[in-house]
Amino acid sequence: MILKESIEHFYAQGSSLRDKAGAQQAVHELRFFLNNGEVRAAFPSKGHDELGGWAVNEWVKKGILLGFRVGELTEIHGHELMHFFDKNVFPLRKLTVSHDVRLVPGGSAVRDGAYLGRSVIIMPPSYVNIGAYVDEGTMLDSLVLVGSCAQIGKHVHVSTGARIGGVLEPVQALPVIVEDDVFIGGNTGVFEGTVVKRRAVIAAGVTLTRSTPVYDLVRQTILKATTQVPLIIPEGAVVVPGTRPLTSPYAHQHQLGVATPVIVKYRDAQTDAATAIEEALR
Ligand SMILES: CC(C)(COP(=O)(O)OP(=O)(O)OC[C@H]1O[C@@H](n2cnc3c(N)ncnc32)[C@H](O)[C@@H]1OP(=O)(O)O)[C@@H](O)C(=O)NCCC(=O)NCCS
Incomplete structure (x- = not known):
């Protein structure tokens, strides 16, 4: 079979x-x-x-x-070359399989069953979950999560604190896709099968989900997911965090607004300069 x-x-x-x-x-x-x-x-x-x-x-x-x-819970031994040093009064708790806790190894860990292309850089602590695909030359900076099945293209920069959500269930759901040469800014979140097309730039602090409408100032349209179709960020879009006022009388009375990502422009030479990565770090 x-x-x-x-x-x-x-x-x-x-x-x-x-x-x-x-x-x-x-x-x-x-x-x-x-x-x-x-x-x-x-x-x-x-x-x-x-x-x-x-x-x-x-x-x-x-x-x-x-x-x-x-899968069965099993004890995972540390690598012989990995040593940790800490105050002797604060030892690690000794856990065994009988505690029925899943203590997943590593400050940075790549689960078996994740593809890593050549020249990928993973700064600790980061975690790459099963089914993820991280293509060549991509940088995962500290505190990055690449969730299960997420597909990250070539030469993508995923900045510190970025979370690329995992999509395991339902099985027919598209995972998060980040195509080649995308720049994912710090402290961002890309969740629920969002597709980020080539060369797009997600500015620091933007969160994208299936429920997030994205306002495209350039093309004057609102991008939204539906039950069938994910949120798709177009090629080269520069998405920054924005707000929009809520319109109900109560919201108006209290001057409430919600966060909403805005496409302010499409990538140009200025954006390339602002997102240029220090080659010496690679
Ligand atoms: C998106 C980014 C790259 C800027 O792109 P850019 O092409 O240089 O953008 P520009 O400076 O031409 O700005 C275009 C417009 O968007 C606005 N804008 C740009 N970045 C913005 C941001 N992060 N938040 C809100 N507005 C922003 C500008 O004010 C400008 O508006 P205006 O025309 O009304 O003045 C930058 O904001 C960013 O997020 N960098 C990544 C930072 C980061 O996460 N680094 C991690 C490694 S340490």
């Missing part, structure tokens, strides 16, 4: 699954192909313009979910 079929087979069995060892082996093989980038949770697809040109590989997400179902 080929891997896709075997994962579909185990996944469909739900809680009545008996062949746990077989299912674990399928997850193991899936990790192998995710590691080398041969299979991906989502892939560029010309037939899916409405999804920003991307399609989801449902069976891959099912395989990862299967892993959570059939």
Whole structure:
């Protein structure tokens, strides 16, 4: 049975699954192909313009979910070259499997089953979850989360404190996509299957979700997700944090507004200069 079929087979069995060892082996093989980038949770697809040109590989997400179902809690030993130093009065708590706590290793950790292209830089502490795809030359600065199945392109800069959300369920949902040469500013959040097209710039502090309308000042349109289609940030858009007033009488009385990202311009030489990355750091 080929891997896709075997994962579909185990996944469909739900809680009545008996062949746990077989299912674990399928997850193991899936990790192998995710590691080398041969299979991906989502892939560029010309037939899916409405999804920003991307399609989801449902069976891959099912395989990862299967892993959570059939995986067993196990003790993970630290690397022999990793040592930590702290005040002797404050030792680490000794936890064992019997505590039934999942203590995931690392100040920075890359889960097996995540693809990392060549020359990727990961500054600690950062975390790259299973199913993620981080293409070559991309920089993940400190405190970056690359959530499960997120697809990050080539030469993307993900600044400190940025969270790229994971999208495992539902399995048919597109994960977050960040295409080549995008700049993700500090303390940003890109969640719920948002697609950020090539060369876009997400300014510091912007949060993008399925519920976030984005106002495009240049093209004078409002970008929104629907139940079928994710929020798609166009190629080269420069998105900054903005606000808009709320209009109900109560909101008006209290001068309330909500945060809303605004596309103030499309990328130009000034933006390139403002987002230029120090090559010496690479
Ligand atoms: C988006 C960014 C790159 C600026 O892009 P830019 O092309 O240089 O933008 P400009 O300076 O031409 O500004 C265009 C307009 O947007 C506004 N603007 C730009 N950045 C803004 C921001 N972050 N918040 C609010 N408004 C902003 C400007 O005031 C200007 O408005 P105006 O025309 O009414 O004066 C910059 O704001 C940014 O976020 N940099 C990333 C910082 C960061 O996270 N660094 C992490 C590594 S330490």
